[in-house]
Amino acid sequence: MNRPDDTGLIRNCMKGDRKAFEALLVRYEKPVYNAAYRMLNNREDARDVTQTVFLKAYEHLGDFDPKFRFFSWIYRIALNESVNCLNKRDRTEELASEPAAETGGPEDAMEYEMRNRQLQSALMMIKTEYRTVLVLKHFLDCNYLEISQILDISEKKVKSRLYSGRQLLKDALATGRLN
Amino acid sequence: MAIDRKWADLINAEIDGQISAEDQALLNQHLAENADAMRFRNELALLCGELDAMPDLDPPADLRQPALAGPGGSAGTSRKTAGRNWLVAFNQFLGIAPVRYAMSFAAGAVLTFVVVSSDQISRRAFDDVTGLVGTMSERGMLNDTASVGSMGLTLNELAGSVSMNRSGPLLILDFDLAAKGPVEIVALFDDRDIWFNGFAQLESTGTSVAAQTGRVTIRMEGQRRYAVYLHSTGRNAATVKLQFFSAGKLLHEGELSFTDNN
Numbered sequence: 001m002n003r004p005d006d007t008g009l010i011r012n013c014m015k016g017d018r019k020a021f022e023a024l025l026v027r028y029e030k031p032v033y034n035a036a037y038r039m040l041n042n043r044e045d046a047r048d049v050t051q052t053v054f055l056k057a058y059e060h061l062g063d064f065d066p067k068f069r070f071f072s073w074i075y076r077i078a079l080n081e082s083v084n085c086l087n088k089r090d091r092t093e094e095l096a097s098e099p100a101a102e103t104g105g106p107e108d109a110m111e112y113e114m115r116n117r118q119l120q121s122a123l124m125m126i127k128t129e130y131r132t133v134l135v136l137k138h139f140l141d142c143n144y145l146e147i148s149q150i151l152d153i154s155e156k157k158v159k160s161r162l163y164s165g166r167q168l169l170k171d172a173l174a175t176g177r178l179n
Numbered sequence: 180m181a182i183d184r185k186w187a188d189l190i191n192a193e194i195d196g197q198i199s200a201e202d203q204a205l206l207n208q209h210l211a212e213n214a215d216a217m218r219f220r221n222e223l224a225l226l227c228g229e230l231d232a233m234p235d236l237d238p239p240a241d242l243r244q245p246a247l248a249g250p251g252g253s254a255g256t257s258r259k260t261a262g263r264n265w266l267v268a269f270n271q272f273l274g275i276a277p278v279r280y281a282m283s284f285a286a287g288a289v290l291t292f293v294v295v296s297s298d299q300i301s302r303r304a305f306d307d308v309t310g311l312v313g314t315m316s317e318r319g320m321l322n323d324t325a326s327v328g329s330m331g332l333t334l335n336e337l338a339g340s341v342s343m344n345r346s347g348p349l350l351i352l353d354f355d356l357a358a359k360g361p362v363e364i365v366a367l368f369d370d371r372d373i374w375f376n377g378f379a380q381l382e383s384t385g386t387s388v389a390a391q392t393g394r395v396t397i398r399m400e401g402q403r404r405y406a407v408y409l410h411s412t413g414r415n416a417a418t419v420k421l422q423f424f425s426a427g428k429l430l431h432e433g434e435l436s437f438t439d440n441n
Contacts, residue, residue, distance in 0.1 A: 029238050029242060029243065030237070033236065041329065043355075047242055050242055110402070113357045113402050114338045114359060117332075117357050121332060122333055125331065138227065138230035143195075159192075162195075166227065167187075169226065170226055173333065
């Protein structure tokens with residue numbers, strides 16, 4: 001995830017090399033877009049957020065501290081922008097839920113698709129602070145230390161939010177209960 | 180099934196591969212003696228495995244354009260206007276908001292835009308766009324589109340989301356659903372100043388729609404994404420009731436609404 005040549009690309013980018021910025025965009029657009037989608041559950045909003053993230057990243061590249069990893073920095077921007085987008089919505093999410101049928105696991109493509117959508121809908125029912133940690137762990141493959149750096153919280157707090165988030169997600173899927 | 184916090188923490192750490200050998204030995208012993216803890220571990224491991232296995236979505240094809248047009252692009256180009264030049268004439272030609280939204284509905288994909296069985300379609304809406312096919316543009320062409328509400332569904336027969344967006348006089352219901360079998364979705368709106376204005380579906384033709392005064396009925400099966408357009412001139416508040424049926428049985432009923440406060 002943390003490519004060794006990010007630093008070189010950033011250096012070239014700051015010298016005005018557009019191709020270097022394009023290379024960073026190509027490298028990180030998919031994880032950033034997916035993180036935004038998992039946070040927002042809306043493809044159009046995820047696209048807007050992703051575009052904003054890269055524009056902000058470019059504009060503030062001078063503020064990037066090379067002793068940190070680029071992915072940590074850009075993921076932090078992505079999550080902050082996603083939260084801003086959620087706050088702008090100023091709305092509540094509703095969930096229609098029922099206990100998942102005990103199928104013993106996905107039996108076919110449709111079953112798999114249904115389950116993915118159930119999981120995504122349930123994710124949206126969890127408070128943003130828990131969802132953020134789940135997205136970093138399960139969709140961006142970050143470990144506890146990386147999550148703590150991205151969110152600027154202690155590892156202990158990362159664990160607490162991750163474990164609680166999983167339990168809340170499990171409860172939401174099992175009973176439809178909202179937190 | 181109440182699991183002591185200590186064991187729950189160790190189980191989570193084990194699933195994440197961040198447990199010490201000493202704690203692993205302790206946990207193994209506890210799991211061997213406690214069926215509830217073992218069940219909790221298995222359920223949590225399954226959930227985490229499902230989350231890890233959820234597929235990555237491909238970003239829309241036009242995502243890079245505004246981002247690249249900003250940095251190092253022409254001076255004063257904003258992300259809202261970047262890449263839109265060729266669209267201006269096209270947009271003027273279209274002049275139909277639902278079509279514009281349909282164009283922006285999904286990047287790089289072909290959309291089929293259909294209207295069927297509408298008894299309202301002549302009312303300040305277009306007459307007939309059956310078979311009209313467009314390709315995407317970008318969302319920037321609808322500068323005022325705003326999400327105003329959404330509904331998640333995790334039913335056994337139907338899962339996914341429905342969101343409501345506003346764009347000028349349009350209310351756009353965006354359905355992103357998967358259904359195991361045939362389902363019928365009814366959108367009800369009492370307000371006489373709201374009427375059906377169009378329908379667009381993405382990458383498929385498996386959805387049918389019928390519109391009557393105050394009601395739009397959609398039938399679908401499988402994995403579908405589509406949008407229903409309602410016209411709501413001059414309204415500063417509206418509510419759409421959604422009912423989801425399978426084999427005549429009401430699965431769920433809910434509402435999406437907006438006021439000028441959101």
